[in-house]
Amino acid sequence: MVWKMLVLPGSRCRQRISILSLLLSFALSALAAELQQTGGILSEQEFLTEMPVVLSVSRLAQPTSETPGAVTVIDRDMIRASGFREIPDLFRLVPGFYVGYFNGHEAVVGHGLPNRYFGRVQVLVDGRSVYMPLWGQVHWSDLPLAIEDIERIEVTRGPNAASYGSNSFLGVINIITRHSREDRGGLLSFSAGNKSTSDGTMRYGGQLSDWDYRLTASYRTDEGFNDKNDSKRIHLMTLRADRQLDKTDSLHMQFGYNGGTRGVGGDNELDPSRDRKIVSHFVQFKWQRVAGPEDETSIQFSHSFRSSNEIADTVPYSANIPNTPFSVPILSATLNDVTRSERYDLEFQRNQSLLAGFRFSWGGSIQANRDYAPFYLGTQEVSQNNLQRVFGNGEWRVSPKLILNAGAMFEHNDLTGSAWSPRASINYHIKPDHTIRVGISKALRTPTLLEENANYKLQLPVDLSLLGQPVSIVSIPRFINSGGLKPEEITTSEVGYLGQIPNYGLSIDLRFYRDEIKNVINQFQVSCPVTIPGLLQPVSFNCHSFRNDGLMTVDGIETQLRWSPEPKTQFILGNAYTRTVSYAFDTGVAEDLQRSNPNHILSLLMMHGFSNGLDVSLGYYQVSDMHALGDGQALPTNRRLDARIAKKFLLGGKKAEMGIVIQNLGDPYNEFRWDNSFDRRTFVTFRLEL
Numbered sequence: 001m002v003w004k005m006l007v008l009p010g011s012r013c014r015q016r017i018s019i020l021s022l023l024l025s026f027a028l029s030a031l032a033a034e035l036q037q038t039g040g041i042l043s044e045q046e047f048l049t050e051m052p053v054v055l056s057v058s059r060l061a062q063p064t065s066e067t068p069g070a071v072t073v074i075d076r077d078m079i080r081a082s083g084f085r086e087i088p089d090l091f092r093l094v095p096g097f098y099v100g101y102f103n104g105h106e107a108v109v110g111h112g113l114p115n116r117y118f119g120r121v122q123v124l125v126d127g128r129s130v131y132m133p134l135w136g137q138v139h140w141s142d143l144p145l146a147i148e149d150i151e152r153i154e155v156t157r158g159p160n161a162a163s164y165g166s167n168s169f170l171g172v173i174n175i176i177t178r179h180s181r182e183d184r185g186g187l188l189s190f191s192a193g194n195k196s197t198s199d200g201t202m203r204y205g206g207q208l209s210d211w212d213y214r215l216t217a218s219y220r221t222d223e224g225f226n227d228k229n230d231s232k233r234i235h236l237m238t239l240r241a242d243r244q245l246d247k248t249d250s251l252h253m254q255f256g257y258n259g260g261t262r263g264v265g266g267d268n269e270l271d272p273s274r275d276r277k278i279v280s281h282f283v284q285f286k287w288q289r290v291a292g293p294e295d296e297t298s299i300q301f302s303h304s305f306r307s308s309n310e311i312a313d314t315v316p317y318s319a320n321i322p323n324t325p326f327s328v329p330i331l332s333a334t335l336n337d338v339t340r341s342e343r344y345d346l347e348f349q350r351n352q353s354l355l356a357g358f359r360f361s362w363g364g365s366i367q368a369n370r371d372y373a374p375f376y377l378g379t380q381e382v383s384q385n386n387l388q389r390v391f392g393n394g395e396w397r398v399s400p401k402l403i404l405n406a407g408a409m410f411e412h413n414d415l416t417g418s419a420w421s422p423r424a425s426i427n428y429h430i431k432p433d434h435t436i437r438v439g440i441s442k443a444l445r446t447p448t449l450l451e452e453n454a455n456y457k458l459q460l461p462v463d464l465s466l467l468g469q470p471v472s473i474v475s476i477p478r479f480i481n482s483g484g485l486k487p488e489e490i491t492t493s494e495v496g497y498l499g500q501i502p503n504y505g506l507s508i509d510l511r512f513y514r515d516e517i518k519n520v521i522n523q524f525q526v527s528c529p530v531t532i533p534g535l536l537q538p539v540s541f542n543c544h545s546f547r548n549d550g551l552m553t554v555d556g557i558e559t560q561l562r563w564s565p566e567p568k569t570q571f572i573l574g575n576a577y578t579r580t581v582s583y584a585f586d587t588g589v590a591e592d593l594q595r596s597n598p599n600h601i602l603s604l605l606m607m608h609g610f611s612n613g614l615d616v617s618l619g620y621y622q623v624s625d626m627h628a629l630g631d632g633q634a635l636p637t638n639r640r641l642d643a644r645i646a647k648k649f650l651l652g653g654k655k656a657e658m659g660i661v662i663q664n665l666g667d668p669y670n671e672f673r674w675d676n677s678f679d680r681r682t683f684v685t686f687r688l689e690l
Contacts, residue, residue, distance in 0.1 A: 056071070058407060067427075097109065101671045104228065143280070150175055158513065196223040230263045237257050255283050258279075299347070300346070330476075333458070339372065345365060364391065447487065486519045488521055506562070514553065522550055570606070614645070619643075632672050641664065642663045
């Protein structure tokens with residue numbers, strides 16, 4: 001059980017730190033109860049530790065002390081204080097979440113089993129899924145979303161398929177943008193620094209007839225990591241419009257576009273340096289009726305589209321002929337990789353109070369996914385995957401102290417058929433500010449199109465003149481799979497404690513959990529024989545395939561602590577320890593799964609605002625040694641310290657701010673791979689509200 005976490009693998013020092021951290025958490029919990037009785041000296045700060053109300057866990061508005069799962073809220077103050085310019089970096093602030101970069105624009109975000117392609121975390125923007133079925137990942141740099149437009153982010157730390165279906169496997173991220181009426185007037189924001197960093201945002205919000213609107217245009221550029229072709233040039237624009245039709249009904253419309261180039265490749269002869277051209281856009285419409293505090297109906301439709309296009313010439317090289325000292329020349333060829341992904345999604349949701357003390361959220365959705373990827377799927381046909389869902393989540397307030405939550409999702413998709421994903425929890429308020437949560441949930445992860453139907457072969461010319469043969473075009477396999485994969489399955493049991501000492505500005509969130517995962521889909525390397533005309537025996541090339549080969553158990557402890565000793569000062573701690581045990585037919589696969597989860601992830605954000613308008617913040621982030629999946633490499637423990645200093649002032653009677661951000665004040669460390677060295681990055685920022 002999770003109590004085995006008291007002794008983690010590693011040095012004695014690390015074991016002692018783990019034990020002390022756990023004991024400290026329990027001591028703080030006990031102290032909270034005692035101090036709550038005796039009273040405090042800073043009662044005017046009670047607002048700093050009120051349990052935030054979230055919508056993403058059960059689709060019902062609930063304080064975090066009454067949700068059926070652990071949740072972290074990243075608010076605007078945290079976003080600003082962190083100094084992060086990339087949205088994925090914000091999840092370094094979430095206990096147990098790993099963030100790394102395969103290259104300068106391809107982020108890896110995971111809550112366990114970090115993988116370049118298959119994130120196992122559902123990501124929503126205003127309730128619209130941006131999880132792509134081809135690769136099973138989120139293309140973070142391609143999202144039509146400016147960080148300045150984010151109101152808050154709700155992160156469910158654990159399976160939440162009961163609310164959002166398959167692929168809500170190890171967590172759900174719901175990014176919520178600001179209502180357009182909250183951003184009246186203009187905004188100019190710029191930043192510039194080393195690594196050719198240059199960002200800019202222009203925004204204007206106003207009212208036209210009965211519509212509130214916000215128009216945002218933004219660009220981001222940088223050169224990525226040293227000595228790599230991984231630069232990015234991003235241009236995006238978003239429009240949001242909201243209209244209140246009458247006392248109960250409202251309309252919400254959004255549009256977004258993201259375009260530009262990303263530098264990719266350069267690792268080997270078959271992966272030459274090139275530019276990838278990106279076009280990504282979406283439209284979203286939502287009708288909402290709020291007839292009362294517990295009476296709400298909504299219908300939402302969205303259409304998302306992403307295309308990428310890259311052309312490059314491979315570098316000639318020689319392939320060895322087995323059991324001979326000879327080789328055959330592989331000539332250069334032009335590769336044209338075009339992929340297009342499209343999604344239509346229609347969702348209905350109804351929230352209502354059926355009986356006294358009982359609230360219920362129910363609904364359903366239909367989704368159509370269309371993917372065109374001849375380079376990876378080996379067909380010119382468009383792959384279609386349709387999905388239908390029905391869901392229901394109920395909250396029964398048995399008494400002022402006892403709350404029961406239960407929910408389930410039934411869904412059917414064309415790849416793996418039908419499945420249920422249930423969840424149940426009990427929340428008990430020991431005292432008004434101290435809650436125990438016990439829950440269990442199940443979830444599935446559907447195989448991606450690449451995992452299920454990979455048929456990625458390079459058509460390369462082979463020079464056979466030495467054998468008296470003409471040049472032949474040979475199909476060299478890279479990723480091959482014949483289908484038939486089962487979905488991954490997870491069962492999670494957890495015990496949580498949430499406590500707060502309002503008079504001392506302190507809140508505590510502890511989560512003890514066990515994940516039992518089976519049918520883990522693994523990528524493995526095989527030898528693929530290729531017949532070449534004129535040769536008596538085939539030539540073997542290394543290629544990759546996928547199979548269900550993994551069973552693992554993860555025991556974990558997550559701690560989230562927020563302390564506000566005074567109104568303008570906050571300390572936000574995120575700490576996670578895990579112990580992973582894995583089994584597989586292939587012992588190498590079992591070792592890879594076990595090493596992929598860092599045993600320890602730590603974050604600490606400290607921020608303080610002075611009365612003269614000066615804001616100062618420090619962020620410390622640490623990840624223990626690990627070996628991420630999907631092109632990741634073995635890395636030692638990395639540590640990073642960021643700093644931000646900003647000064648607010650008036651410029652021509654308008655609010656302005658000038659600041660400087662320094663990322664990684666210490667020595668360089670490696671992100672995801674050995675050749676991704678993250679050294680010091682410094683940039684200045686300027687912000688003007690018009």
